[in-house]
Amino acid sequence: MLLGWGSASAAEKVAIKCVPRDRIQHWGELPDGARAPLEVVLLHKVSSGCAGVIQLLEWVELRDTFLLVLERPERSQDLSGFLAERRFLPEEEARGLFRQVLEAVRHCTSCGVLHRDIKPENILLDLATRQLKLIDFGCGAFLQDTAYTQFAGTLAYSPPEWIHHQRYHGEAATIWSLGLLLYHLVMGKHPFRRGQQIIWGRILFPRWLSQECQDVIKRCLSMQPLDRPSLEDLFHDPWLQGVHLP
Numbered sequence: 001m002l003l004g005w006g007s008a009s010a011a012e013k014v015a016i017k018c019v020p021r022d023r024i025q026h027w028g029e030l031p032d033g034a035r036a037p038l039e040v041v042l043l044h045k046v047s048s049g050c051a052g053v054i055q056l057l058e059w060v061e062l063r064d065t066f067l068l069v070l071e072r073p074e075r076s077q078d079l080s081g082f083l084a085e086r087r088f089l090p091e092e093e094a095r096g097l098f099r100q101v102l103e104a105v106r107h108c109t110s111c112g113v114l115h116r117d118i119k120p121e122n123i124l125l126d127l128a129t130r131q132l133k134l135i136d137f138g139c140g141a142f143l144q145d146t147a148y149t150q151f152a153g154t155l156a157y158s159p160p161e162w163i164h165h166q167r168y169h170g171e172a173a174t175i176w177s178l179g180l181l182l183y184h185l186v187m188g189k190h191p192f193r194r195g196q197q198i199i200w201g202r203i204l205f206p207r208w209l210s211q212e213c214q215d216v217i218k219r220c221l222s223m224q225p226l227d228r229p230s231l232e233d234l235f236h237d238p239w240l241q242g243v244h245l246p
Helices: 040-048 078-088 091-110 158-164 170-187 211-222 231-235
Strands: 002-009 012-020 027-029 035-037 057-059 065-071 077-080 125-127 132-134
Touching: 002 040, 035 040, 040 057, 040 065, 065 132, 077 078, 078 125, 078 170, 091 132, 091 170, 091 211, 091 231, 158 170, 170 211
Parallel strands: none
Antiparallel strands: 002 012, 012 065, 027 035, 057 065, 077 125, 125 132
């Protein structure tokens, strides 16, 4: 996969994602009956109605490649690069950004789409407005009530039930990845990564981090899927109330 930059017009900058045909494993069907890569189908479902999800502007089928033309905020950076420069974020700033991610995930869920690869690298930050956009649906799938038995995404963000049982449910796995994301925002690192290994253990917090924020992280990172909050539970958590969104 290659990602480049272009211009759809003199005033509109875009990102162009190139996906080789032989790399496409899953296909789907658009509303008009056209067969397309699953990533295109998922983006088509989520691309309207939420500013927090990247917009698919156009897609083009070539002989060996598909081109996805995506919106691109003028001054933007993925959260991984943003965090690398600042190490970690003040709790109040992290709270606002995390709430935006929740809004984007809720929108995807309402559209029947599971992203499956929520991590700092897949969240784009507009440096001028501080608005976030969830990007890269290449690992995504249609949302289902039954367990998933095939993994897609980043192994370091996979939930323990996948590591132990090779199966996971969509919402519980999403909540796990959201807990990892929030920890990364306020701490600047993965809570369980030790070099190239993931080692489960007690989550450590600094004394300056509020108990309310710690509680959200600990609940999301419960080892048992049924002990994690639902997405709607997070929206009603006291720590996430009164957040000003851009």
